[in-house]
Each structure stands twice: as structure tokens, then as C-alpha cells.
Amino acid sequence: MNIIIKSSKSLTQSLQNPNHLFTSQFSTSFLVTKTPKAFKKKRKPKPSPRTTLVQTEPNQNPNLERIVERDSLFRFLTKSKQYLINQPEHVLRLDDAGKLHRELGFPRGRKVLRSITRHPLIFQTYRHTDGKMWFGFSDLMEDLLAEEQSIMDSMERDRVDKVRKLLMMSAKKRIPLCKLHHCRVLFGIPDDFRDQVSRYPDYFRVCVEENGLRVLELVDWDPLLAVSAIEKEFMVDEKGAKRKFNFPVKYGKGLDLELEDARKLNLLNTLPLVSPYSDGARLDLWTLEAEKYRVGVIHEFLSLTLEKRAYIHHLVEFKEEFSLTKHTYQMLLKQPRAFYLAGTEMNWVVFLKDGYDKNGVLIEKDPQVLLNEKLYKYAQMPEMEQGAQVGMEKLHLT
Template identity: 70%
Template sequence: MAWRLFMKKTLTLILTPSFPNPNSLNISPFSTSFLVTKLPKKLRKKRKKPDSPRTRPVQPDSVRIPHFESVLNRDSVFRFLIKSKEFLSKQPECILRLDDAGKLHRELGFPRGRKVIKSIQRHPLIFEVYRHTDNKMWLGFTEFAEQLLEEERSIMDSMEMDRVNKVRKLLMISKEKRIPLSKIYHNRLLFGIPEDFRDRVAKYPDYFRTVVENDGKRFLELVTWDPILAVSELQRQFIVNEDKVMKAFKFPVKYGKDLGLDENDMRKLNLLNTFPLVSPYSDGWKLDIWSLEAEKYRVGIVHEFLSLTLEKRASIHHIVEFKEEFSLTRRTYEMLKKQPRTFYLAGTEMNWAVFLKDAYDENGGLIDKDPQLIFNEKLFKFAQMQEGEVVSGAGEK
């Protein structure tokens, strides 16, 4: 009997719904408190992007040099202009169907998912869109741009010997005195090398030899060593101002102050943490990779590499491209960061560029400008003009 009473009470508790007393909770039977209200998007607080090497600047605000950082911003502004000029120049008759251009965001340098016509319209003096006889829209250069390109070709021809010597010096500082042709071609704009340089090197059999490996990879090899060219920019500066070059780099060496050394011995010891020229044209790659001398050699390699570029600067992508040929390590970034007197690193930790500080004046202008660089600056100026603006200086050499 007791068991039956227990089961009856239990079933009553289970089957009887237990609702809270509305009066005790003071809630209206028509309450809308269960609805989730959302703030308008414009009133929501923006979430901070997580700190990462992709967004974290190389330099803190306190030591940032604006004119170096602005060069990277300029590169992004003219990315479409530079890449499209190169791509169009290699097309038959220097034209491209607009439908095809819209699919080539990587080759032409416009943002993925955007319409290419917007980028074209930013440079009306350089690019034009017209309807061809096939009733299709085509992209090409304006007549004014074709004059500029002719001027550029003239500059390339006049600077051919200078570019030949640049390539010879690149081969001379490389470990095996050979570099894949593809690497030189990919980085040709960095040094002002013409697009058809692979054909031009055939004119200089005393300097270069093209070798094709079994896998089909083509290398450019050095034929003769030139001791006159085997002098680095640092060595030239050393002759002019020895003290300045010796202070350009510092390599920390720990030693006690109570060694009781005389002035002569102390001077010799201090030479260790300055830069006793380890020529990039030597066999420094044979040194113990983690030794102090090997680091001095690699610093010299990067310095010479940058001195051969048009703008005395290079991005991480350029440096990594030649990592094997120049015996660079994965610690190149840290190595350059330790030499702020000579190198300035701009951009973010994942996408940085390195500048030779001494090559620029206090206002951020290059002290010595290559003719190709002067032409590029003129091209950038015209690229920012709109139709109807006065164009002066076109075709000047």
C-alpha cells in the first residue's frame, strides 16, 4: 500500500508542469524580453585585428622614418601601372582583350574581385580602352604612352654596358659564380635590366655562358673574373672615409674591462666589433656559418646586393630569391635589424623591405639617380594626371 502511495506522488510530480508564478516574477504575459536586440553595424565597436607578423610594423613609431615608409605606399599605388605596363609590352601589338584582362588580376596587379576598368581609368594618359573591328573591347597604350615607352627603350640601350656589369658583379658575389636565368629575369626591374636581356647576353660570350641542366633549368655562368669589378661599394667608401665605414656596422663582442690591455691591444680588440672589410667577392661562404666573420661576410653581401639595385633597396622577396646563391641564412632579418646605422627596415615583419640609409639624403631622396629611375619618376607623374591637363616634358631625354 505504501508503495502505491509513493508511486502516485511521484507520477503527480512528473506529470504536473511547474510554471513560475507570474505575479511573483512581476512579468507581463505579453513580455518580449526573450527577443535578442542587435545594435546597428555602425554603432558596434570594431574588433581590433589580432597582432601578427602580417600586420605588425618592423619599426616602432618612435624610430620610424616616414620617407622610407612612404616609398612602400607609393609602390602599392602604382602596382597596377608597373605590372600592366610590363605585361602589355610583351603582348602582340601591345594590346589585350578587356575580357581577358579582367581575369588577370595577378599579372596586371589589380585587386582580386575588382573590375579592371576602375584601375585603367586611374591612368587615362597611359592606358586606353577602345572597340576593335571584331566588336570587342580592347586595352592598349595611348599614343602618349607609346612615346614614353620609346624613350624608355632608348634609355635601356644606352645603359646596356652598365647593366652587363651589374649582372657580372651579381655572378661574382654568388657562391658558384652562376645564377638561374629565371631568377635574374624575375628581378630584372630591381636592377633596370631590360626584358630581352636573355637575348642580349649572347652578345657577350667573353663575360657570360648559358648552361642548360639535365632538368631543363637554364643558368647564366661567369666566364672570366674581372679584378677591377671585384671591388665592393664598401671598399670604395673605405678609401674615401675609413672612419665612417668602420663605424657603419657593429658586432657585439663581450669582454671584460679589466683585461689590463694597452692602447694598441685595446684598439685591435675593438676592431672585432666594427667592420674589418670581409669582401663579398671573397670565398666567405666557406667560413663556419655561425662565426662572427661569416656574419660580417653576409652583411657585406647584402650591402653590395643593395648597392647594385636602382633604388638601393630590396624587399624580402628579392632577398629570399637569391638566398642559396648568396649563402644567406634564415636569420637574415635579425641580422639586418642589428645594423640600424646602415640598414633601415620598413613595412611589416612578414613583408618588409630594406634600404641603404647612406644612399638617401635627409629628405628621403636618392643621392645618385640612375637614368631609368628618373624616367620612372616621370612616368609616375604622368600616370597621376587626368585628360586635359597640360603635359610637359614628354619625350625629353
């Protein structure tokens, strides 16, 4: 009887597990059942707008691209200069500076002292009587700042006219003062421009809105200022001005137009241009006239800048005032004769091509630009060169 029961149990087990003869009491968890990562086929990372260049290699202008690289190289210099100028006695405690990576322009997680020591002729560190380390400008830098102030004083009227033209281009002839302050370096506007406004009551009026926002308004429209750079060029070189922009006509292949005929047809669509000083806000947003207006506004905006170029955040700052759209990037790419876009898709720079020669050198240099170039030169020196030292001594004597 017991034999029958045992045989029935074994029969039941064999039915439940047909591979019972091959089972093992040892674990097989140690066996590799997945392909190791080292042998897996690596997928190419998706292109990121943060690193993807605007221009492909055949279309790149190396000279203009190097200017963007220079901005990155001197980021700490330019941002720290602006920040220290507004500090008492132009100094800052090193412990506090280490927490201001965004304001001073040094990489997050890095020591600020590392960036300071890269420009020994511009910045210096010292131990204060309180036992703390501080950093500030060198004597050379203080001399350059005095020279810069002299330039600001001599160019004050020019800067005032720039602001007037910006107001005349704006939709409601008014711009918040904070926006002008944010872009002040772009146009060479002094830090204390908000205080200078009161000296020009015939041009400007400051209004304070309910939320406390101070807005600069245009008082007087000057028709002599309402002439754009492209209009001036049109009077001198009409043929060149006509070729600057291109708004092509869409037509079927059945027309089979020759190149010259297509050019003439596109020219009929391109002209007349729309003045950036006209009321662009009344135009239907997606019409050809509105696009002409926006292209003209950006062209005039860049012509007012010191270096005939601007970053994306500068344009975004005036998005409402100049009736710009989110398609500004694509719009500028369609005008390669007038503009050159450099940098990456996320942080691009637009250059006014007519402002630079074939070697990427700015054709007309404002006195402030010349001073900036001098600053960049000293910033790259580990120590004062003999010729430069003699020049600075002469500056002190005068």
C-alpha cells in the same frame, strides 16, 4: 487499496524529484542562459605579420615609408606595363585582363577597368573590329617606352657589369636566368637580356641543366669589379665606414666599461669586414665571419640596385646563391646604421641608408629612375597639363 497505491506512487515521484512542487508544465527554453555577444568583453586580435609594421612610430622614417606606399599606389601601373610590353602590339582584350589580377596587379574581385581609368594618360581602351573591348598604351606611353629603350641601349654595358658582379658574388659563380629575369626591374636589366647574353661570350656562358633550367655562368673573373661599395667608401672616409656596421662583443656587467671603451671593443670585433666577393660558402654558417659576409653581400646587392632598396622576395630569390639564412630579417635589424627596414613584417623593404638624403630623396639617380619618376607624374594626371604637352611636342620634333 487504490488509495494506498496512489499514495505510494506520489511518494515515489516525490523521492525522484524533490522539487516536484515547483515544476511547471511550461518550457523555459526561452530564458537567456548565456551572456549575449554584445555584452561580452572583446578580445584584442593577435597582431599579424601581414599588418604589423617593422618600425615602431618613434623609429619610423616617414620619407622612406612613403616610398613603400608609392609602390602600392602604382602597383597596377608597373605590373601592367611589364605585362603589356610582352604582348603583341602592346594590347590586351579586356575580358582576358579581368582574369589576370595577379599578373596586372589589381585587387582580386575588382573590375580591371576601374584600375585602367585611374591612369588616363597612360592606358586607353577601345572597341576592336571584333566587337570586343581592348586596352593598351596611350600615345604618350608609347613615347615613354621609346625613351626607355633608348636608355636601355645607352646603359647596356653598365647593366652587363651589374650582372657580372652578381655572378662574382654568387657561391658557384652561376645564377639561373629566370632569377635574373624576375629581378630585372630592380637592376634595370632589359627584358631581352637573355638574348643579349650571346653578345658577350667573354663574360657569360649559358648552360642548360637536365631539368631544362638555363643557368648563366661567369666566364672571366675581373679583379677590378671585385671591389665592393663599402671598400670604396673605406678608402675615402675610413672613419665613417668603420661606424657603419656594428657587431658588439658580449661581456659581463662586471667589466663596467665606459661608452668609449665599449665602442673600441666592438670595433675590434667588427673589423676587418669580409668582402662580398670572397668565398662565403666555405664559412661556417653561424660564425661571426659568416654573418659579416652576409651583411656585406646584402649591402653590395643593394648598392647595385637602381633605387638602393629591395623587397624581401628579391633577397629570397638569391638565398642559395648568396648563402642567406632564414634569420636575414633579424640580422638586418641589428644594423640600423647601414639599413632601414620599412613596410610590414611579412612584406618588408630594406633600404641602403647611404643612398638617400635626410629628406628620403635618392642621391644618385640612374636615367631609368628619372624616367620612372616622369611616368609616375603622368600617371597621376587626369589630363595633360599645358607645359607637359609642349614638352612632349618638342620630344616628337627631335
